[in-house]
Amino acid sequence: MKNVAIIMGGYSSEYEISLLSGNVVYDNLDKSKYYPYKVHILKDKWVMVDDDENEYPINKHDFSVNNDGTIIKFDVVFNAIHGTPGEDGLIQAYFNLLGIPQTSCDYYQAALTFNKRDLLSVLKPYGVKTAISHYINLGDDINQAAILDKVGLPCFVKPNKSGSSFGISKVKTNDEFMPAIEKAFKEDSEILIESFLDGKEISVGVINYKEKVTVLPMTEIVSENEFFDYDAKYLGKSQEITPARISDKMTKKIADIAKRIYEVLKMEGFSRSEFIIVNNEPHLLELNTVPGLTTESILPQQARAGGITLPELFGNAIEQALKKQE
Secondary structure, eight states: OEEEEEEEEOSSTTHHHHHHHHHHHHHHSOTTTEEEEEEEEOSSOEEEEOTTOOEEEEETTTTEEEETTEEEOOSEEEEOOOSTTTSSSHHHHHHHHHTOOBSSOOHHHHHHHHSHHHHHHHHGGGTOEEOOEEEEETTOOOOHHHHHHHHOSSEEEEESSOOTTTTOEEEOSGGGHHHHHHHHHTTOSEEEEEEOOOSEEEEEEEEEETTEEEEOOOEEEEESSSSSOHHHHHSSOEEEESSOSOOHHHHHHHHHHHHHHHHHTTOOSEEEEEEEEETTEEEEEEEESSOOOSTTSHHHHHHHHTTOOHHHHHHHHHHHHHHHHO
């Protein structure tokens, strides 16, 4: 029986969603194979939380916990932290130094994919199509006319490094541009401005399942809102249709691209890519390495459609992490 630390929370606006994801993992792990422990990693504390909500501080030197005189050490970490430090490479590097296997990709891949600008730059030479984009760092002079001439209206203004659509605006007029910039800078010191891609949005889960790179059934996202924002993602203001209503030919085309991205980047664990189909060509928006794992989240929906239960999905992630360590 392996001791599994399910880490959840994090330091970003996404911490509440992460706590939901972590609890779903806890509830669905096969208790005949694993001893799961809930570990909350928050700005002000790292604690193991038991079923009665008692908290036990984590020793950051070796990631152990003193549970009323018994020292618990963990064989493997299940990473359910969205945003920093779980999705940007920080926690991966920490566990790498401690020699504790964890379920998400390695620290370099996490840092790269978390930075939308750098990810798209790395993938462009491989023929992966993306929106027209412009980048701004905090403190840069902003030439609004030149930027909008390049990307056009409407456009999206988004933080370069954040998730769950925090800080994103769809800009339709010149007057909306600077307020959108200010909103994005509240989440990140780097901003990405992208042309609006008008087409069908498709979400693609790719995982390493039983040591084989597997593309899960795809999800078509139909948002009631202007775009797939926080409310659409988490408050039910969208339709998520799995499998997506696209042709077999388009399904294969997107699957090939998503699988190639996973392999080119040497990804491990879970990944979920977002594409928009424009003129019969899939354009990559972003790639998440710790996607939502609540029962309503897209990746679990896709796994179910592919005949994989949540205990199988989560157990497989742990087994793959342990095998990699060997």
